[in-house]
Amino acid sequence: MTFQNTREFARELDSKDALKHYQEQFIFPKVNDKRVIYFTGNSLGLQPKRTKAYIDEVMNDWAELAVEGHFYAEKPWWDYQERFAEPLSKIVGALPSEVTVMNTLTVNLHLLMVSFYQPKGKRYKIICEEKAFPSDQYMFQSQVNFHGYKAEDAIVEIKRREGEHNIRLEDVLAKIEEVGDELALVLIGGVNYYTGQVFDIKTITAAGQKAGAKVGWDLAHAAGNIKLELHDWNVDFAAWCSYKYMNSGPGNASGCFVHEKHHNSDLPRFAGWWGHNKERRFKMEPTFDPVHGADGWQISNLPVLSLAPYLASVEMFAEVGMDALIAKRDHITSYLEFILHEIDKEVESTFEIITPTNPEERASQLSVFLHGEGRALFDYLMKNGVITDWREPNVIRLAPVPLYCSYEDMYDFGQILKKGILGK
Known part of the structure; x- marks a missing residue:
């Protein structure tokens, strides 16, 4: 599939996502009265509504x-x-x-x-x-x-x-x-x-x-x-x-x-x-x-x-079922990887994805070395509703968990990331 860095394309992917309805079965924190883009399921997953x-x-x-x-x-x-x-x-x-x-x-x-x-x-x-x-x-x-x-x-x-x-x-x-x-x-x-x-x-x-x-x-x-x-x-x-x-x-x-x-x-x-x-x-x-x-x-x-x-x-x-989960995991992780490369072309910074590019050697995580950037970019992401985590010296870990992350989340993240870099 040839990906596109547009909201319309991301929404089209979401419309075809067999697991899309599971996103509504989780409780999301809010930042600025808006549901967050949650990338830290590799540290703590969101709460399912059925848990209570x-x-x-x-x-x-x-x-x-x-x-x-x-x-x-x-x-x-x-x-x-x-x-x-x-x-x-x-x-x-x-x-x-x-x-x-x-x-x-x-x-x-x-x-x-x-x-x-x-x-x-x-x-x-x-x-x-x-x-x-x-x-x-x-x-x-x-x-x-x-x-x-x-x-x-x-x-x-x-x-x-x-x-x-x-x-x-x-x-x-x-x-x-x-x-x-x-x-x-x-x-x-x-x-x-x-x-x-x-x-x-x-x-x-x-x-x-x-x-x-x-x-x-x-x-x-x-x-x-x-x-x-x-x-x-x-x-x-x-x-x-x-x-x-x-x-x-x-x-x-x-x-x-x-x-x-x-x-x-x-x-x-x-x-x-x-x-x-x-x-x-x-x-x-x-x-x-x-x-x-x-x-x-x-x-x-x-x-x-x-x-x-x-x-x-x-x-x-x-x-x-794990097969359905892994199928979406691979697809949405690849889309996030595409978004990162597209944003990298539009800004002066250089992103280095240190997670293997081979889908067989990675899962629901992309660790991104933000060359030329510092902690201020991470803080900007957090203040603008992207919940991720920071690892020294300047790596952010992004986990596009297939149960509750959408393709439109990936597109929105790219736009917020670009604004955070260009707005320095």
């Missing part, structure tokens, strides 16, 4: 049933997380028994590393990507320190080549081969938070396991955003937050994946009451007997008030 009903249901059950809500609510609390198994497994490409929802993201990664980071002898090193999200970096450092290693020795970062913004697959594979029998774990972000680069999860997983390591993925920016086939790709474990592309609310519950090949293994894990045999949980037995599947990694009583908005979102994803 799911929370109100729990609140009403609590008010009317109190403790009996665990068993007699319309959605009993004691097995609330089981409602996620089927729809969430489709989102991440898993078997229903391989997924669960609990805690928050970094907590879950720490808990999963109890099982999957087992340094022994000379096999103790962890491979991660350079410029991983800071929480992951802190997690790696504390984990290796806990096991008695020094971070500068045990943590191996795959670096970008000089002058490049993204990490080459061949460099990932070469580093895995280089570390070889010293490698205990590969743990990488499925989508790099800064550049938006999508990693080849299938290929990297196979390479890490061939080297004798376990392979896990932080899918914070991937779940609900890219096509995942965690079971078929033989991923050992993964975890993701639910509040970015999955719109469950600030700091909300995290999803976990544990491949079925580990369900009957003797891997160590930190145990708790809610991971105990469901049928015998209330017998208060002294010895832990884990639930079969990922639910056996549960620890604490469920945070039902946190799970309710996540369930609202997961059920919306079940309606839409």
Whole structure:
């Protein structure tokens, strides 16, 4: 398709958008009494209108049933997380028994590393990507320190080549081969938070396991955003937050994946009451007997008030389907890329999109290096109703989330961006 930088063309694209009506199912902030153009779904998704009903249901059950809500609510609390198994497994490409929802993201990664980071002898090193999200970096450092290693020795970062913004697959594979029998774990972000680069999860997983390591993925920016086939790709474990592309609310519950090949293994894990045999949980037995599947990694009583908005979102994803979501994601991201290049021709500044141009290596994000611009341009965008985010030295991240962003939003953003630059 040949794109055009006109409002009429953008509206024509919107008229053909099969997901257009979902935009009306979200609540948008307003700036200057006008609905914002929202580009920060990669940090916090918008609130779906249906979310309140799911929370109100729990609140009403609590008010009317109190403790009996665990068993007699319309959605009993004691097995609330089981409602996620089927729809969430489709989102991440898993078997229903391989997924669960609990805690928050970094907590879950720490808990999963109890099982999957087992340094022994000379096999103790962890491979991660350079410029991983800071929480992951802190997690790696504390984990290796806990096991008695020094971070500068045990943590191996795959670096970008000089002058490049993204990490080459061949460099990932070469580093895995280089570390070889010293490698205990590969743990990488499925989508790099800064550049938006999508990693080849299938290929990297196979390479890490061939080297004798376990392979896990932080899918914070991937779940609900890219096509995942965690079971078929033989991923050992993964975890993701639910509040970015999955719109469950600030700091909300995290999803976990544990491949079925580990369900009957003797891997160590930190145990708790809610991971105990469901049928015998209330017998208060002294010895832990884990639930079969990922639910056996549960620890604490469920945070039902946190799970309710996540369930609202997961059920919306079940309606839409990942294939339809990804089709629009690719198209609207390409249109945004076109708009940026068109505006770049009209102004003196130079935009450098540091996200890969290959649709197979990117998702719903374009990270834009604004050469010659500074923080003032970001501030202008925010004051004029474009909600984006700023990363040093002068990068803005734009996430055209397909559920609630329109093609006309992309056109309007281009016009606001141009005014912000020319009005300096």
